[in-house]
Amino acid sequence: MCLTGVDYFSTLGYQPAIAALAAGAVAPIATIVLVLVTLAGALPVYRRVAQESPNGTGSIAMLAKLLPRWGGKLTILALLGFAATDFMITMTLSAADATAHLVENPFAPEVLHGQEVVITLALLAGLGVVFLRGFREAIRVATVLVGLFLLANLVVIAVAIAHLIGNPIVLGDWWTVLTTQHSNPLFVIAIALVVFPKLALGLSGFETGVAVMPQIRGDDSDTEANPAGRIRGAKRLLTTSALIMSGFLIASSITTVALIPAAEFQEGGKANGRALAYLAHEFLGEGFGTGYDLVTIAILWFAGASAMAGLLNLVPRYLPRFGMAPAWARATRPLVLVFTAIAFLITVIFQASVDAQGGAYATGVLVLITSAAIAVALSARARGERRAAIGFGIVSVVFVYTTIANIIERPDGIKIAACFIVGILVVSFVSRVSRATELRATSVRLDPIAESFIPEGPTALQLIAHEPTDLSPERYRAKLEHARAAHHLPPGKPLFIEVTVKDSSDFEGELLVRGVERFDARILTVESSSVPNAIAAVALHLRNELGCTPHIYFRWTEGNPITQLLRFLLFGDGEIAPMTREVLREAEPDPRRRPWVHVG
Numbered sequence: 383m384c385l386t387g388v389d390y391f392s393t394l395g396y397q398p399a400i401a402a403l404a405a406g407a408v409a410p411i412a413t414i415v416l417v418l419v420t421l422a423g424a425l426p427v428y429r430r431v432a433q434e435s436p437n438g439t440g441s442i443a444m445l446a447k448l449l450p451r452w453g454g455k456l457t458i459l460a461l462l463g464f465a466a467t468d469f470m471i472t473m474t475l476s477a478a479d480a481t482a483h484l485v486e487n488p489f490a491p492e493v494l495h496g497q498e499v500v501i502t503l504a505l506l507a508g509l510g511v512v513f514l515r516g517f518r519e520a521i522r523v524a525t526v527l528v529g530l531f532l533l534a535n536l537v538v539i540a541v542a543i544a545h546l547i548g549n550p551i552v553l554g555d556w557w558t559v560l561t562t563q564h565s566n567p568l569f570v571i572a573i574a575l576v577v578f579p580k581l582a583l584g585l586s587g588f589e590t591g592v593a594v595m596p597q598i599r600g601d602d603s604d605t606e607a608n609p610a611g612r613i614r615g616a617k618r619l620l621t622t623s624a625l626i627m628s629g630f631l632i633a634s635s636i637t638t639v640a641l642i643p644a645a646e647f648q649e650g651g652k653a654n655g656r657a658l659a660y661l662a663h664e665f666l667g668e669g670f671g672t673g674y675d676l677v678t679i680a681i682l683w684f685a686g687a688s689a690m691a692g693l694l695n696l697v698p699r700y701l702p703r704f705g706m707a708p709a710w711a712r713a714t715r716p717l718v719l720v721f722t723a724i725a726f727l728i729t730v731i732f733q734a735s736v737d738a739q740g741g742a743y744a745t746g747v748l749v750l751i752t753s754a755a756i757a758v759a760l761s762a763r764a765r766g767e768r769r770a771a772i773g774f775g776i777v778s779v780v781f782v783y784t785t786i787a788n789i790i791e792r793p794d795g796i797k798i799a800a801c802f803i804v805g806i807l808v809v810s811f812v813s814r815v816s817r818a819t820e821l822r823a824t825s826v827r828l829d830p831i832a833e834s835f836i837p838e839g840p841t842a843l844q845l846i847a848h849e850p851t852d853l854s855p856e857r858y859r860a861k862l863e864h865a866r867a868a869h870h871l872p873p874g875k876p877l878f879i880e881v882t883v884k885d886s887s888d889f890e891g892e893l894l895v896r897g898v899e900r901f902d903a904r905i906l907t908v909e910s911s912s913v914p915n916a917i918a919a920v921a922l923h924l925r926n927e928l929g930c931t932p933h934i935y936f937r938w939t940e941g942n943p944i945t946q947l948l949r950f951l952l953f954g955d956g957e958i959a960p961m962t963r964e965v966l967r968e969a970e971p972d973p974r975r976r977p978w979v980h981v982g
Contacts (some may be wrong), residue, residue, distance in 0.1 A: 383522050383619050384528035385594050385688070389404050389472060390587025390623055391528055392685040393629055394535055395539035395678045395975070396479045396736050397584050398638040399657035402647045403737065405573070406639075407560040410819050412546055412574040414669045416581045417628040419784075423777045424751055426587045430774070431708035432616040432757045436609050438596045439699070440589055442585035446700075449979060451886040452952075455704055458775055460809055461753055463803030465589075465696055467795065468746025470802075472586070472689035473725050475743050477505040478734040480682035482655045483675045488668055502734040503726055509686050510722035513694070521597065522627070523684065531681045534674050535630060536660045542637035545665060556640040579788035582744040584631055589694060589750050591620050634658055655736035693721055705889030706810030709787035744788050745795025752781040763932065815887070818951055819965045822890045822912060823919035831897030835904050836928050843930040844876035845906070855901035862903075865935045868982030879904040879920065881913040886954035893919055914961035921977040922969060932977040934962065 401409040405462055431441050442461050449457050457930040481501045485494050494501065546553050557750040560570065598619070601611030638657040646653035646660065653660040659678060663671030694714055701707030710716045732738045759774035789796045828836070836843065846865050848858070858878065888911040898905045910916035921932040936959035939946050949956030 383623055383870055384525040385597065386587055386590040386619070387528040387623060387823065388524045388533075388681055388684045389590045389688045390627060391532060391630075392476060392678075392681045393583050393586055394627075394634060394658060395483070395682050396475070396655045397581070397631065398634040399647055399655050400583060400737065400740050401581050401635055401652055402639050402642070402644075402657060403654070403871050404575040406644065407556060408570060408573045408577065409639050410632070410635045411560075411570055413575050413584070413631050414863070415571075415574045415578050417631055418583050419578070419780065420585060420624055420628060423755070423780055424585055424588050426621060427751070427755045427758050427774065427777060428592055428620050430761070431592050431754055432595060432620065433613050433763055434758075435592065436595055436604075436613050436616070436723070438593050438695075440592045441750070441757045442696070442700070444761060445753060446759040447926065448757060448764070450887075451514055452906045455706075455887045456807075458700060458704075459706070459806050460803050461750070462696060462700060462751040463806050464746050464753075464799050465487060466693065466746075466802040466806070467742060467799040468586070468750055469689040469692045469696075470721065470724055470728060471739050471743040471746060471798070473506065473509065473686035473721075474502070474728045474732070474734075475736055475739040476685040476689075477502045477509070477725075478680040478681040478729065478732075478739065479655050480505055482736060483659055483678050483682070486652060486656060486659070487672055487675045488663070489672055498734040499561065499729060504966055505683055506722060506725045506729065507684070509683065509690060512687060513718040514692055524688075525683045527677070527684055530677045530965055532626070532630075534662070534677050535634070537670075538658050538666065539630070539633045539637055540675065541659050541665050542641055546637065546640060553640050576787075579748070579784045579791060580740070581783060582748050582788060583740060584627070585751055587623065587627075587748045588620065589754070590614065590688060591623060593692060593695060594619075596763070632821055637661065649698035649735075649737065651963045674759065687766065690718070690721060701806075701810065701813075703889060704810070704887075705814045705820075705822070706806075707813050708816075722759050738794070741788065741792025742798045744792070745785070745799055746979070748781060748785040748788055749799070752785050755781050761870060778960075812857065815951060817889075818912075819961065819968050820915070821891075821919045821922070821965060821969050822915045823893045823910075824890055826893045826895065826919055826923035826924075828895060829896045832906055833893045833897070835897050835906065836924065838928075840929050840931070842872070843932045844871060844874065845874050845879045845917075845921070845932055845934045847934060847936045847962075848878045848880050849955075850880040850882055850907070853900060858901055858903045864937060868937065869980050870934050871935070876935075878903055879908070879917060880905055881908045881910050883911065883913060883918045883954040884909045886911050895923075910954070912950070914950065915954075915965050917958075917962050918965035918969060918977075921966065925975075925977055934977060934979050935980045936962070936979070938981055 401413055405412045431444065435443050446454055446458050481498050484501065485488055485498060595612060595616045598612045598615040600609050600615060604611045612913060638661065642653045642657060642660055645651055648654060659671065659675055662674040694717055697707065697717060700711045702712050755774055755778040759771055759778050762770035762774055846861060848861055893908050893910055893916055896907045898907050905919065908916050908920060917934060921934055922928055924932050938959065939957055943957060946957035950961050959979065959981040966976050966979065
């Protein structure tokens with residue numbers, strides 16, 4: 383809970399101030415709406431995500447299963463753009479708020495004022511150094527920080543509530559302002575609903591909550607197929623976190639709005655981005671206030687570490703597997719440098735302003751939660767759970783409205799997300815094209831029948847490439863006659879090899895070669911995402927593991943070569959013969975050891 387809490391709970395450092403700035407006297411009512419949406423919407427959605435995606439892959443993995451092929455891949459890439467927005471802005475916004483707590487501390491040297499951008503960049507650089515050296519003991523550090531942070535906030539809120547009880551006129555003044563400005567209760571609720579999207583920062587952390595599921599021990603009887611104990615623990619984690627955060631959000635919103643002058647929430651005010659810290663200094667003295675600032679700075683800085691860990695978990699998990707990232711994207715250190723550079727750029731653009739980045743952060747959070755709600759609704763519908771599908775569908779509509787309203791009100795978020803999405807798409811497709819001639823087989827296995835077809839010892843092995851669209855005896859006979867006429871095959875009984883393209887959007891996977899006999903023809907059949915890559919991988923496997931020399935016989939593909947090349951890139955077939963040769967050329971640089979390719 384604390385590992386995800388460095389992201390979720392740390393929003394208390396700036397959420398009350400953002401709520402007061404966005405909603406004014408209506409902030410407590412809007413916060414109650416936020417809590418209701420959290421407990422009745424986001425929490426049930428992510429409890430379901432935990433149940434259906436218990437290995438830490440979250441709602442993005444659910445959508446990847448529900449939306450196969452290229453449509454699913456493009457959806458995942460877009461969601462990764464929003465996830466990058468969420469995590470990157472978590473880093474920059476948290477670092478900026480940590481800077482605000484540092485600069486606004488009364489003991490801070492005067493020279494720090496006006497240097498917010500430089501300080502924030504230094505914090506981000508320190509974060510990058512941590513990951514360049516290696517990220518260990520995260521759970522222990524998170525537990526200490528979250529424990530101290532929640533305890534400090536509990537003390538501040540308890541003292542603030544005691545002050546309100548001792549001076550009820552302060553609470554009465556807030557109520558008077560609220561009812562004077564908005565005499566109609568329905569109008570108050572309407573305003574709370576309108577400003578609710580601006581408070582969406584308080585929903586962050588749920589995606590991180592399911593991402594840490596592999597850290598949950600579970601029961602001794604848990605299996606990979608049914609980790610019941612881990613799922614139960616994750617649901618308890620999500621519920622406990624949501625209840626704790628809901629209590630803190632409501633209490634902090636009421637106390638900060640009632641006790642802090644409205645002018646202090648404005649840009650340049652002492653409570654801007656740090657409302658609870660203002661109360662800590664005001665009611666508990668500069669000593670405790672400084673301690674509160676230090677704990678808050680630490681957890682906000684570590685929230686950036688949680689976001690960086692999320693990025694380092696997501697990018698290698700999806701992009702290289704889709705063939706949509708360079709090989710170095712599997713390595714931690716190059717990615718850390720890339721993410722740190724992007725964080726620097728965002729900080730400079732937004733001048734380390736917490737308020738300016740709030741819209742982008744909310745957009746990333748809301749899109750991820752919306753996608754999770756839609757994934758859960760689709761999953762329930764696919765399982766025939768009509769009531770659950772309707773319920774989660776309603777939740778999805780609520781989050782879709784909230785997301786759209788936030789984008790309209792604060793378009794910075796969608797602009798940043800669009801930049802990430804375009805960047806990811808461009809890099810992904812350039813990478814996919816550049817890696818198109820990789821072998822793309824994680825392993826090759828032959829079933830017993832296929833193995834029986836392969837002669838023992840070093841010998842030439844004839845493989846006739848056959849497209850499995852026509853499986854008639856006449857077709858096999860004609861194919862063999864063409865191969866003998868075009869290539870002057872030596873005497874013997876050659877094998878046919880057939881590759882069925884199952885999902886061309888997949889990039890890599892295991893190849894299972896099955897042996898089949900049809901009409902006196904012996905055939906090696908394979909399912910793969912690409913015909914040329916699969917044939918090349920099987921040929922190299924036969925050479926390496928069985929010691930034979932494969933000769934593969936093709937006929938030229940009819941049609942425009944450019945069109946056929948595009949078919950290869952998008953659908954895994956097309957210009958098969960030359961692409962098979964190219965895959966083999968890259969995989970085996972020595973021409974004397976390379977399997978032979980014959981085309982006629």
